[in-house]
Amino acid sequence: MGGMFYLILKDLKAYYFKPPNISWGVLFPLVMALAFTLRNPSGLAELFPGLVAMAALFGTTSMEAIVITFEKRVGALERLMLAPLSLWTILMGKVLGGSIFGVMMAGAMTLISLALLGGWVTSPLLFTLSILLTVLVHSALGALIAVSVREVFEAQTLSNYFRFPMIFLCGVFLPVGAMPLPLRLLAHALPLTYSVDALRQTSMGPLNPGLFLADVLALILFLSVFLASAMRMLNKSLE
Template identity: 60%
Template sequence: MLVDDLRGMFYIALKDLRAYYFKPPNISWGILFPFAFILAFAIRNPGDLRSLVPGLLALTVLFGTSSMEAIVIVFERRIGSLERLLLAPIRLPALLAGKLLGGMTFGLTVTLAVLLIALSIFGGTETNWLMMALALLLSATAFSSLGAFVSVAVREVFEAQTLANFIRFPMMFLGGVFVSVDSLPAWLQVIARLLPLTYSVEALRAALTGGRWETVWLDLGFLAIFSLCLYSLAEYTLARRLD
């Protein structure tokens, strides 16, 4: 049973990556979009470009994992091919995990490319690689779960993009990508603390600047909690949608 689930999960992710993720429109959406935003911000406020790197990475993970992920399930449900997966000897949590894994793999691949570019420009002597790996992995899990939840919560493909952006854009401006959370008004800080992107940016910043584990554990812990909650919510919603 577990073997069936794990195998199914792996092949579902592989199939999604081949069929949907590594296609030109998705690659450009995943990479160009965060770059464009950061570039626009940098042109407006030239200065310490280096401080924008954690935000750039977090945005790349966010958009890389969730853009396609938010569409995949609702798309397959609409055209009927999701049924193929439901008929296969794979339990629902594993099916959903396979979908998540596809989004995470793509998001992390794109982010790794961006990270290498950023490090080659700014240098990375202070980087804590273990912290970086954990921060990226947990960010990808959280955002992929978010995408999956969006995908099962809507009925039409276009609604998925709308809902995903409705969640992502406020996060982008409140999550410490451009302006640090501490400089926001108190009530906005409260909202920012409810957004997974905030913790992702914090953890990535710490990883890049040799931050201390004591504070980063908290960020990583929150990302793990977000992942778990969003994944459970997605699975619950999907199970109810079927039948």
């Protein structure tokens, strides 16, 4: 655990807490919230859960995939693998580092949305749990993408293959229920759908305990699959 803690601290200091990232982390949600305020001043509160989910998605996947791929390129990840840490510790350190940055971005988006869009949070604890699960799942997805490719640009490209469809299919702007059946089925194969739904239920309501539990279980399932696949890829790199 100690090694993981220092790994996270180093990543935050060396990569995440750099002025460009912090300013991007604050500016991105702010600009998104402002854009929607100007475009359609009525019914903005409806967008709140989707925007928080999107901020968490971009906050986790964008930097983390770059960090891991960059460290692979320059040999720094190998330096880490020389230390007396298990592969699992290294992977979780990277995922949690990305998650902390994701929580910051989702938190910033939440505060901005509450102030500008007139959103509200009915179940703060469950809303926080939903944010935490969302950042963990998408941070694990970022790690999986990063360990599957060689170059930084490949990580970015592959991330976008997942991110942009998710923005349009997962209920961020358009309710999943309003989409044609094939798209609805596709949406349910993507983790952000469950994030948006969990965040919506715990913020704007109404909260349906059964459906919320289903969202939580689906997110835990995605998290397990992404982590197991990333571990498999990391293990394969030793072969």
